[in-house]
Amino acid sequence: MNWRDVQSKQHKVAKILTNALKNGRLVHAYLFIGDRGTGKKEVAYQFARSYFCPHSDGIEPCGQCSECKRILSGNHPDLMVLKPDGRTIKKEQVANLIKEFTYRGVESDKKFFIIEQADLLTPQAANSLLKFIEEPQSQTVAVLLAENRYQLLETIISRCQLIQFTPLSQSDVESHLTNQGISKNIARLASALTQDVQEAKALCEEEWFANAIASVIHFMEDIYIRSNHAIITLYEEFSLQFNDTVKLQTGLDLIIIWMRDLLNLHLDKLDEIVYIDQMEKLKQQLLNVSIDSVVLGLSLVLEAKRRLDFNSHPLGVMEQLALRLQEGAGSYV
Amino acid sequence: MEDFIHSESVDSDLQLKVTISREKLVENVNHVIKAVSSRTTIPILTGIKFVASKEGIELTGSDSDVSIQSFIPLEENGIENATVDIPGQIVLQARFFSDIVKKLPGDQVDLEVDSRLMTRITSGSSEFNLNGQDAEEYPHLPSIREENSFNIRTDVLKHVIKQTVFAVSTSETRPVLTGVNWNIQNGKLSCVSTDSHRLAMRTISIETEDNLEKSNVIIPGKSLSDLAKILDDSGSDWVQIIITDNQILFKSNHLQFYSRLLEGNYPNTQGLIPQESKTEVILSTKSFLQAIDRASLLAREERNNVVKLKTLNDNTIEILSQSTEIGRVFENVSTKSIEGEEIRISFSAKYMMDALSKIDATEIKINFTGAMRPFLIRPVDEQDILMLILPVRTN
Numbered sequence: 158m159n160w161r162d163v164q165s166k167q168h169k170v171a172k173i174l175t176n177a178l179k180n181g182r183l184v185h186a187y188l189f190i191g192d193r194g195t196g197k198k199e200v201a202y203q204f205a206r207s208y209f210c211p212h213s214d215g216i217e218p219c220g221q222c223s224e225c226k227r228i229l230s231g232n233h234p235d236l237m238v239l240k241p242d243g244r245t246i247k248k249e250q251v252a253n254l255i256k257e258f259t260y261r262g263v264e265s266d267k268k269f270f271i272i273e274q275a276d277l278l279t280p281q282a283a284n285s286l287l288k289f290i291e292e293p294q295s296q297t298v299a300v301l302l303a304e305n306r307y308q309l310l311e312t313i314i315s316r317c318q319l320i321q322f323t324p325l326s327q328s329d330v331e332s333h334l335t336n337q338g339i340s341k342n343i344a345r346l347a348s349a350l351t352q353d354v355q356e357a358k359a360l361c362e363e364e365w366f367a368n369a370i371a372s373v374i375h376f377m378e379d380i381y382i383r384s385n386h387a388i389i390t391l392y393e394e395f396s397l398q399f400n401d402t403v404k405l406q407t408g409l410d411l412i413i414i415w416m417r418d419l420l421n422l423h424l425d426k427l428d429e430i431v432y433i434d435q436m437e438k439l440k441q442q443l444l445n446v447s448i449d450s451v452v453l454g455l456s457l458v459l460e461a462k463r464r465l466d467f468n469s470h471p472l473g474v475m476e477q478l479a480l481r482l483q484e485g486a487g488s489y490v
Numbered sequence: 491m492e493d494f495i496h497s498e499s500v501d502s503d504l505q506l507k508v509t510i511s512r513e514k515l516v517e518n519v520n521h522v523i524k525a526v527s528s529r530t531t532i533p534i535l536t537g538i539k540f541v542a543s544k545e546g547i548e549l550t551g552s553d554s555d556v557s558i559q560s561f562i563p564l565e566e567n568g569i570e571n572a573t574v575d576i577p578g579q580i581v582l583q584a585r586f587f588s589d590i591v592k593k594l595p596g597d598q599v600d601l602e603v604d605s606r607l608m609t610r611i612t613s614g615s616s617e618f619n620l621n622g623q624d625a626e627e628y629p630h631l632p633s634i635r636e637e638n639s640f641n642i643r644t645d646v647l648k649h650v651i652k653q654t655v656f657a658v659s660t661s662e663t664r665p666v667l668t669g670v671n672w673n674i675q676n677g678k679l680s681c682v683s684t685d686s687h688r689l690a691m692r693t694i695s696i697e698t699e700d701n702l703e704k705s706n707v708i709i710p711g712k713s714l715s716d717l718a719k720i721l722d723d724s725g726s727d728w729v730q731i732i733i734t735d736n737q738i739l740f741k742s743n744h745l746q747f748y749s750r751l752l753e754g755n756y757p758n759t760q761g762l763i764p765q766e767s768k769t770e771v772i773l774s775t776k777s778f779l780q781a782i783d784r785a786s787l788l789a790r791e792e793r794n795n796v797v798k799l800k801t802l803n804d805n806t807i808e809i810l811s812q813s814t815e816i817g818r819v820f821e822n823v824s825t826k827s828i829e830g831e832e833i834r835i836s837f838s839a840k841y842m843m844d845a846l847s848k849i850d851a852t853e854i855k856i857n858f859t860g861a862m863r864p865f866l867i868r869p870v871d872e873q874d875i876l877m878l879i880l881p882v883r884t885n
Contacts, residue, residue, distance in 0.1 A: 223626050232534040234554045234629040252662070253531075259665030260710070260750045261736040263554050264630050294753040 158203055160217055166196055167322055174200070174320070178207050178216050184318045186290040186299045188275070190306045191322025194353025197302045198273065200322075202228060205236055205269045208298060234263035239272045246274070251282040258289045258297065268297045275301035276308040283310045291316050325352045334361060342434045346370060349414050349431045350407065365404075372398040373411040374435060380482050381442040387479050396472055405471050409462050416458065419443060419451050457481050506578030506603040508542045510562070512591065512613060514571045515599055518560040519588045521723060521745060522551030524716070525558040526584040534627045537581035538588075540601075541625065542574045550628070551584060552748075556713050557631055558720065559746040579625035580609055590618050631748055632734040639732040640674070640698040644721055644742065647729050650681055651718045653692045653848045653875060658711035659685035669708035671756040672733075674698070682759050683711070688841045689759060689864075689878040690848070704733050708756050713749035720747055763878060764864060767857035769833045771807065772870060773825035775854045779846040781823045785811040786839035788819050796882050797839045801832050811839070826853065835861045836884040845877035 164171035170189075177183050187204075189197040203218070206225045210218035218225050227233040237257050239250055254270060262268050272278070278286070290299050290313070301317060303309055327348050334344035334354075339361045347357040347366070360366045376395050379387040399408040414431050421429045422439050432439065446454075461478045465471060522538055530536060530553055539550040546563040562571050580603045591599060596614030603609045607622040642650075651670075659667035670683040680693040717740055721729065726743035733739075740747040785797045789811040797811040805825050812818035835858060846854070851869030858865045867877040 223630075227534075227627055230533075230627055232532055232627040232629075234532060234535075237531070255662065256665075259662075259668075259753055260555065261753050263736065263750060264632070266736060 158199055159220075160203065160207075163196070163200055163203060166325070167191075167200065170200060170320055170322055174204055175216050178204075183208070183298055185293045185297055186301065186317040187320055188301045188303065188306070188309075188314060188317035189320050189322060190303055192304060192324045192352055194351065194356060195322040195324060197322055198271075201271050201300045201302060204298075204300065205233075205271065208269055209233065209235070209265075209267065235265060235267060236269045236271070239270070241274050241277045244277065246272070246278045246282050248279060248282045248285060251278070251285050255285065255289055258293065261295070266295050268295070270297070270299040272299065272301045274303065275313070276303040276305045278309075278313075280310065283313055287312055287316065325354070327352075330354055330357055334358060342432070343367065343370070345431050345433060346411070346414065350410055365398075369398055369404070369408060370411060373408060373415060374432070374438065377412065377415050377442070378438060380479065381445050384483050387483060388476070391475055391479050396475065399471075402465055402471055405475070406462060406465060409458055409465075413455060413458050415439075416451050416455050419446060420448065420455075423448050423451070454482050503605040504576055504602055505605055505607075506540075506542055506580055506601070507575040508547065508572055509575075509598055509600050510547060510572040511570075512594055512597055512599045514562050515591050518547075518549050518562055518744075519591055521560040521720070522549045522558045523584055523588050524720065525551040525553055525556050527553035528585070530554070532629075534581060534623055535629070536584060537623055537628075538584045539579065539581050539625055539628045541579040542572075543577050544574065547572055547574070550631070552629060552631075554629065555710065555750050556716055557629075557748040559631065559748070561744040561746075563744070578603060580607065581623040581625050581628055582609060582620055586620060590620075632737050632739070634732050634734070634739060636732070637699065638702060639730050639741075640679075640696045640702060641728050641730050642679075642694070642696060644727055644729050646694060647740075648718050648721055650679075650692050650694060651714045654681045654683045654690045655711045655714050655718075656844050656848065657683040657685060657688055657690040661685075666708055666752055666754040666756050668712075669710045669752040669756075670714060671759070672704070672707040672709060672738075674702055674704040674707075677701075682756070684757075684759060684762075684878075687838070687880050688845070689762060689876075690845070691759070691763075691876045691878075693874045706756055707733055707738065708752035708754070709738055709749055710752055717747050717749070720745065762864065763876070764857070764859045764866065767830065767859055767866075769801065769828070769830040769858040771801070771825050771856045771858075772827045772853060773807070773823065773856075775846055775849055775852055777823055778854070779843060781809050781821050782839050782842050782846070784821060785809045785819050786843065788813045788816055789839050791816055794882060795839045796836050796884065797842070798834065798836045798884070800834045801828050830858075833858045833861060835865070836882045837865075837879050838882060841879050845879060849875060849877070 160171055160175055189201060191197050206218035206228050207213055207216060209224045209228060210222060211224065212219040212222055224233065228236055231238065237254060239246060239254055242250055306314060330348035330352060331344050334347060334357060335341055337358065343361050347360045350360065351357050372395055376390055379390045399405040418430045418432050418439055419442060422443055457478060461474050464474050519538065526536065526538065532554060535552055535554060541548040546561055548559060548561050550557060550559045564572050564574065590611060594613035595616050598613065600612045601609065603622055607624060609620045609622040611618040611620065654670045658670060662668065667685055670681050673680050677695060677698060678693055679696045680691060682689065682691045721742065730741040731738065732741065737748050737750055782797060786795060789795045789797050791813045797809055800808045802808055805828055806822045807825055809821045809823060810819065845867055849869055851872060853870045854867055855870050856865060856867050861881060864878050864880045869875060
């Protein structure tokens with residue numbers, strides 16, 4: 158990775174940070190805000206390398222020296238990385254970090270701190286951090302990474318320079334996947350599900366994903382065309398395919414995409430359709446389902462997703478969803 | 491399986507090859523492993539760095555706060571410790587390496603590292619193959635310029651540490667106070683520690699070349715306690731001390747102890763020490779310490795462990811302490827002299843005992859400047875050690 162790569166993906170971020178490096182005007186705390194997969198962590202490490210590398214031209218690190226290498230291997234003694242331990246970053250972890258703040262550097266008088274998923278700092282942990290990101294003693298740079306700025310304390314945000322990462326577009330992710338030899342229809346679905354290139358790629362490479370798509374298509378057909386099959390399919394196929402909450406959430410996302418495709422077909426927006434290889438089935442279902450019932454269906458799926466988040470029983474949620482969708486589709490009338 | 495392992499090690503791509511006396515190796519691994527912590531966030535620091543050169547073998551262990559380096563010369567007093575066939579370096583998992591060398595059967599240990607950092611340790615009929623790590627990844631210790639160094643006798647240094655480290659703060663609210671502040675000026679080293687309730691200061695003369703001056707060198711108290719333990723093993727009479735920007739190095743014989751320094755400015759403690767005195771008491775250290783110790787038997791039941799001191803007319807002081815639940819204790823301690831105003835003062839028995847037990851002189855001088863002002867404890871005719879305690883407000 159170099160700054161040119163960063164620039165191609167996150168133009169504004171690269172510009173702000175390289176300018177700061179060029180002019181030697183680093184602030185003592187940065188807050189990187191952006192969705193998963195937008196490259197916050199890579200940019201933070203790149204930034205750390207530019208900060209420490211003695212051979213850099215002021216901006217681009219050489220990537221060859223022991224500083225650069227040790228930053229990437231996690232062995233640089235003056236770079237401290239804090240990650241959540243379990244679901245949160247706890248006060249004791251921050252205490253360790255603060256201890257590092259109070260010591261002089263191991264090799265130089267420069268220090269660099271990266272706090273991953275800073276939105277998972279407990280309030281106590283965040284509060285104990287405040288004083289130290291406000292008044293660093295020597296040349297210290299702290300970089301906080303977070304997906305959701307609203308979960309951070311206002312007092313933390315106000316002490317940092319905010320760097321906003323733009324989300325990757327769906328077509329960027331899709332073309333990235335097809336370039337790696339993944340078939341177009343699967344790549345399109347995966348990129349509709351997540352903006353994280355790594356996560357999308359992992360999905361595509363999983364056998365489960367292809368089967369899951371087939372199950373969703375089958376299920377939707379049963380809902381809208383062969384309505385008396387829907388509950389049977391739910392028990393015999395769908396519930397076996399999506400046998401835990403995480404998978405079921407993905408399944409519901411796939412259903413949402415299917416419904417969105419129906420809407421797009423209604424509105425003649427053919428180039429936005431995701432299930433491109435299923436045009437015939439979509440068109441067939443279009444005859445049975447009105448725009449209103451698709452919109453209603455979407456709200457029902459979102460409701461089901463919410464219930465899953467609150468730990469409702471997955472099969473119960475799905476049964477209810479299937480029945481309601483059929484009512485909405487008007488297939489009983 | 492065995493054949494497979496043996497066929498793997500081809501002599502040609504060896505990066506390091508040494509033979510070393512097992513006893514020496516065990517001894518030195520034991521020194522450096524004291525600095526290795528299992529709770530480190532930096533993966534490479536779980537290892538010991540092993541460097542073989544034409545001069546000898548150098549081992550390093552570190553938890554990034556303190557680092558210990560130990561050197562094994564190839565030959566010492568006519569006894570051969572090691573032979574280096576191919577110089578090189580490697581980082582080996584500290585815990586396993588230390589356990590392995592302790593239990594190896596032979597008197598000699600052969601160590602070979604191939605280009606994939608696979609390390610073969612053989613001794614007698616036993617053979618271990620350990621995955622090594624790249625020594626380039628290991629933290630670089632500061633390079634040493636000898637010109638800024640000075641020497642202290644080992645026993646004096648240990649004494650200085652003992653007399654100051656006890657008073658450092660254990661609370662992280664003011665991090666600089668968790669360290670001992672060293673200043674060097676006019677050939678004198680002064681060491682100060684305080685937790686803002688008491689203060690200890692010790693000054694010693696040192697021999698420096700070309701008027702070395704250093705100020706605000708704050709050494710973490712924990713590092714100094716670790717150092718004091720290590721010094722016992724070094725077997726050398728003198729310690730050479732070198733202060734760099736971020737670290738301080740204590741060098742003793744073949745052992746080197748590095749500690750990171752604390753960031754920030756140490757508060758000016760000179761202003762805290764009262765210059766005038768309204769009451770001066772001179773008395774025997776031992777009898778005073780014992781009296782306080784007895785009084786604290788009851789005092790320590792109370793929250794602050796407070797004892798009261800009152801001057802009486804006939805060159806005696808009264809020590810008293812009471813606990814509402816348990817009872818009270820009085821004791822008269824005769825002094826050599828009491829000069830100045832009468833005084834009634836309360837203070838922490840623990841702080842007083844800590845301070846008294848660090849003073850070697852048989853007689854001490856206590857200077858009070860009022861019941862609410864800090865007071866000084868010093869040996870009668872020495873100026874190089876000073877203890878200061880803040881009194882406790884009581885009804």
